[in-house]
Amino acid sequence: MATQARSAGERKVRRSRLLPRSVLVVGALVAAAISAFPVVGGTDSYVLQLIGKFLCFSIFALSVDLIWGFTGILSLGQAVYFGIGAYTIALSMKLNYTIENSTRYGGTIPDFMVWNGLTEVPGFMEPLLSTPIAIALALAIPTLLAFIFGVITFKRHIYGVYCAVITLAEALILEQFLIEYQAYTGGFNGVTDYGNTRTAQFLWFLVVLTALCFFGARLLTHSRIGTVLKSVRDNDVRAEFMGYNVANYRIFVFCVSAFLAALAGALYAAWVGIISPGDTGPRFSIEAVIWTAVGGRATLIGPFIGTFLVRGLEFLLSGSWLANYWQFFMGALFILVVLVMRDGIVGTLLNWYRARRRGAPAEIREEQDRLEKDRQHDWRPSSEPGSRNDPV
Amino acid sequence: MALLEVKGLTTRVSGFTILDNLDFAVDEHELRVLLGPNGAGKTTLISLITGQYKPTSGRIVFDGRDITGRAPDEIFLAGISRKFQVPNMYETLSVYDNVMVSLQSARRVFRYMLKRVTREDDDRIWEILEFVELADRAGEPADTLSHGERQWLELAMLIASRPKLLLLDEPTTGMTEQGKQKTAQLIQRIARSHTVLLVEHDMHIVRQLAKKVTVLHQGQVLAEGSLDEVVDNETVRAVYLGKGHA
Amino acid sequence: MIWNQFALQILNGLGVAAILVIATSGLAIIFGVAGVINMAHGTFIMVGAYTAAVVNKLGGDMFMAMPLAFVVVALLGLAVERGVIRWIYDRPLETLLATWGVAIILEVAARLIFGPLGLKVDWPDLLDGNIKLFARPPHYPYYRVFHIVLAAAIMGLTFYLLYKTNFGLKVRAVRRNRAISGCMGVDTAKIDMLIFMYGSGLAGVAGAVLAPIKAATFDMGFTYAVSSYMVIVLGGVGNLLGIPVGAFLIGEGETLLAFRYNTVIGQLLVFVAIVIAIRVFPRGIFGYHERR
Numbered sequence: 001m002a003t004q005a006r007s008a009g010e011r012k013v014r015r016s017r018l019l020p021r022s023v024l025v026v027g028a029l030v031a032a033a034i035s036a037f038p039v040v041g042g043t044d045s046y047v048l049q050l051i052g053k054f055l056c057f058s059i060f061a062l063s064v065d066l067i068w069g070f071t072g073i074l075s076l077g078q079a080v081y082f083g084i085g086a087y088t089i090a091l092s093m094k095l096n097y098t099i100e101n102s103t104r105y106g107g108t109i110p111d112f113m114v115w116n117g118l119t120e121v122p123g124f125m126e127p128l129l130s131t132p133i134a135i136a137l138a139l140a141i142p143t144l145l146a147f148i149f150g151v152i153t154f155k156r157h158i159y160g161v162y163c164a165v166i167t168l169a170e171a172l173i174l175e176q177f178l179i180e181y182q183a184y185t186g187g188f189n190g191v192t193d194y195g196n197t198r199t200a201q202f203l204w205f206l207v208v209l210t211a212l213c214f215f216g217a218r219l220l221t222h223s224r225i226g227t228v229l230k231s232v233r234d235n236d237v238r239a240e241f242m243g244y245n246v247a248n249y250r251i252f253v254f255c256v257s258a259f260l261a262a263l264a265g266a267l268y269a270a271w272v273g274i275i276s277p278g279d280t281g282p283r284f285s286i287e288a289v290i291w292t293a294v295g296g297r298a299t300l301i302g303p304f305i306g307t308f309l310v311r312g313l314e315f316l317l318s319g320s321w322l323a324n325y326w327q328f329f330m331g332a333l334f335i336l337v338v339l340v341m342r343d344g345i346v347g348t349l350l351n352w353y354r355a356r357r358r359g360a361p362a363e364i365r366e367e368q369d370r371l372e373k374d375r376q377h378d379w380r381p382s383s384e385p386g387s388r389n390d391p392v
Numbered sequence: 393m394a395l396l397e398v399k400g401l402t403t404r405v406s407g408f409t410i411l412d413n414l415d416f417a418v419d420e421h422e423l424r425v426l427l428g429p430n431g432a433g434k435t436t437l438i439s440l441i442t443g444q445y446k447p448t449s450g451r452i453v454f455d456g457r458d459i460t461g462r463a464p465d466e467i468f469l470a471g472i473s474r475k476f477q478v479p480n481m482y483e484t485l486s487v488y489d490n491v492m493v494s495l496q497s498a499r500r501v502f503r504y505m506l507k508r509v510t511r512e513d514d515d516r517i518w519e520i521l522e523f524v525e526l527a528d529r530a531g532e533p534a535d536t537l538s539h540g541e542r543q544w545l546e547l548a549m550l551i552a553s554r555p556k557l558l559l560l561d562e563p564t565t566g567m568t569e570q571g572k573q574k575t576a577q578l579i580q581r582i583a584r585s586h587t588v589l590l591v592e593h594d595m596h597i598v599r600q601l602a603k604k605v606t607v608l609h610q611g612q613v614l615a616e617g618s619l620d621e622v623v624d625n626e627t628v629r630a631v632y633l634g635k636g637h638a
Numbered sequence: 639m640i641w642n643q644f645a646l647q648i649l650n651g652l653g654v655a656a657i658l659v660i661a662t663s664g665l666a667i668i669f670g671v672a673g674v675i676n677m678a679h680g681t682f683i684m685v686g687a688y689t690a691a692v693v694n695k696l697g698g699d700m701f702m703a704m705p706l707a708f709v710v711v712a713l714l715g716l717a718v719e720r721g722v723i724r725w726i727y728d729r730p731l732e733t734l735l736a737t738w739g740v741a742i743i744l745e746v747a748a749r750l751i752f753g754p755l756g757l758k759v760d761w762p763d764l765l766d767g768n769i770k771l772f773a774r775p776p777h778y779p780y781y782r783v784f785h786i787v788l789a790a791a792i793m794g795l796t797f798y799l800l801y802k803t804n805f806g807l808k809v810r811a812v813r814r815n816r817a818i819s820g821c822m823g824v825d826t827a828k829i830d831m832l833i834f835m836y837g838s839g840l841a842g843v844a845g846a847v848l849a850p851i852k853a854a855t856f857d858m859g860f861t862y863a864v865s866s867y868m869v870i871v872l873g874g875v876g877n878l879l880g881i882p883v884g885a886f887l888i889g890e891g892e893t894l895l896a897f898r899y900n901t902v903i904g905q906l907l908v909f910v911a912i913v914i915a916i917r918v919f920p921r922g923i924f925g926y927h928e929r930r
Contacts, residue, residue, distance in 0.1 A: 158916060
């Protein structure tokens with residue numbers, strides 16, 4: 001066998017680099033364009049608000065992509081983690097805001113608390129008065145919750161459709177919970193009127209964080225453990241019989257994803273300055289799944305592109321007579337992506353590019369390969385019996 | 393000293409006794425072939441050993457450790473790798489990556505997180521790919537492989553994990569004659585340095601490989617010994633060919 | 639006195655469970671046979687409710703609306719199955735997304751046609767009134783009794799269909815082993831289609847029955863649908879009994895806890911209980927064990 005071993009040059013599997021130059025260049029350009037926006041267009045334009053929002057959403061979509069695209073767990077309740085992160089920050093900002101700017105009624109606690117008969121900030125909310133603690137909680141609580149949820153379900157081999165509907169119910173219940181306990185959450189209207197962080201600096205911060213998230217996700221999916229995650233997605237039974245504790249890997253990635261979702265939510269609440277129960281609900285969760293699907297799951301740029309495309313289109317149409325029919329379009333998009341364009345925009349482009357690079361459509365090439373292989377199929381006996389170079 | 397020892401293994405599924413107080417042992421560095429008509433309990437035995445099902449009663453001792461009822465991943469870590477009857481790998485991963493994730497290494501999430509593919513890992517992957525003659529296809533997704541190539545890829549994955557015992561469940565099903573020959577050669581070479589328990593129907597292959605054969609029938613060991621002994625055994629003939637031929 | 643209240647709550651819970659059975663049966667049958675969770679199930683219920691509302695406007699009552707809703711929604715189901723789902727039976731997670739798309743479209747269509755406000759549907763005179771269980775009110779309303787009877791009837795009919803007819807034999811065969819059934823000459827595609835129609839039709843009936851409780855609104859179906867998913871998760875689809883058992887546990891649990899605390903806490907606790915329960919029964923109480 002040793003004689004057959006290839007030289008180092010020959011035995012190369014084409015692997016994309018951790019950061020291909022093209023991605024780096026395009027990413028830098030996009031980041032620069034977004035960052036330049038407040039300088040050119042000022043900080044109070046509506047478009048600027050949208051861009052910041054979309055950045056948060058794309059981190060959220062990325063969190064969906066990590067579990068669905070790379071590990072094969074479809075969660076229809078990802079907004080739970082987004083929402084908890086967002087509410088924690090929103091409440092913290094609201095509490096501090098009312099202390100500094102007393103409400104119309106002169107109180108120093110949020111108006112929705114006053115309306116519901118509270119006279120002081122409830123004890124369990126007091127930690128939120130400190131911003132660092134609030135940030136820590138906004139990220140830690142969702143991650144912990146995801147961990148508990150993961151331990152309960154994945155350890156018992158519950159995933160697929162079951163996991164999807166359970167997470168869906170989870171989101172619905174959280175949404176109703178937030179509406180019901182309005183003394184603490186602002187109820188149906190959510191938390192409003194607590195200022196915001198809409199400054200050029202914060203936008204830059206958002207850009208940097210988004211880039212970091214994507215880089216982190218790239219690091220994760222491109223590394224050895226990323227390959228394990230994909231193998232769990234492809235064939236969990238084989239992975240289990242290859243010694244991987246599949247449940248632990250699922251829990252791990254679920255927690256990472258929840259952390260990202262919480263981060264997205266926290267940034268969103270700070271940037272936009274309003275948060276409502278709908279932002280934690282099932283509909284919003286599923287919407288994030290569709291951004292990912294449209295952009296291309298199991299790719300990292302996909303969620304980013306999908307989010308900007310779908311949300312951007314919605315914004316463009318919202319002013320026109322088409323606004324009423326936008327939802328029709330969304331519905332059709334769901335069906336279309338699933339039926340026609342499974343790999344989303346980025347995935348389809350990638351497939352096309354790869355096929356072109358090979359010079360023939362993938363199917364034809366596969367067929368040719370197979371024929372070629374069949375021709376070589378006659379078995380050549382191994383060099384000599386007992387050769388010591390067997391790798392076994 | 394036996395590497396794998398199965399003691400009084402019984403398993404019942406909804407009233408049917410599939411394995412009936414089975415005693416069975418495989419020694420180290422042995423290539424043992426498991427024979428038996430359909431429904432004799434061969435695959436069930438393998439599934440029990442690898443932890444897919446739990447036995448109703450009985451014990452499975454591997455390498456001095458009781459592994460009865462453990463989870464599949466723990467049993468793998470104890471040193472048992474299993475090849476499934478139907479080729480079973482990671483379809484969208486490349487051939488190279490399929491072997492890479494199978495390499496022997498720590499499997500815990502946080503230990504794994506910092507792992508890189510080292511020079512040695514890379515060399516070993518290529519060595520194994522050369523061994524099963526899939527090096528040319530290393531970069532391609534596994535689902536572009538033909539049926540036979542998938543079987544070999546799975547063998548490659550098993551070798552990569554450096555198991556103490558390989559359980560091969562009918563690795564030649566659905567192959568052409570040449571494919572079967574190649575598989576037999578591979579298994580023969582694997583068996584030089586591994587303990588192998590092989591389930592096989594094709595008598596040509598069995599004749600080629602087997603030194604010691606165990607025949608299962610109705611969840612019990614019917615006969616054990618060299619192939620010739622077993623083939624001459626009258627009860628075995630009766631089971632396989634029907635009473636009339638005995 | 640407190641015991642009267644408590645007994646009444648248990649009976650109310652039974653009524654809620656009956657509603658859950660009515661709302662779930664169609665979904666569960668489709669999931670059990672075809673392995674597809676229909677996210678548009680809630681909107682199918684909604685379409686049934688609007689059918690009842692239209693019938694009501696034209697002077698008919700709920701009893702007339704029920705068969706009509708069955709037919710309308712079964713045809714709708716047929717369209718969805720032929721147009722969307724049949725292409726993706728082998729990708730259950732993606733069916734969730736595609737059917738959610740269907741749900742969005744139907745919901746917007748309903749809102750554009752009937753407006754954002756609900757349409758009221760009258761109770762049939764027959765169901766107006768109470769059973770006087772105790773000397774003093776509250777009494778037990780007739781419509782709850784009707785729900786229980788209807789739930790039993792639906793379960794009975796489905797049982798008959800699945801276990802006593804030739805069609806049912808084929809359905810069960812397909813569920814056990816799709817490939818082999820296909821080889822044995824069962825037209826599995828047709829079975830899937832018919833089951834989808836039947837399940838959708840039942841959703842329509844559910845809508846027609848639920849419409850008078852609240853009004854028919856474009857988003858009424860979603861919460862029912864989510865409850866139905868929970869019934870399936872808890873009860874399992876390995877056996878027809880999973881539906882009533884799951885519905886009973888959830889219905890009673892939510893009603894009693896809502897009585898003790900409030901609705902949201904009730905739902906939350908029941909949800910937590912379900913999540914804990916599936917640790918013991920990963921495929922539901924009556925889930926059948928697939929051999930991996």
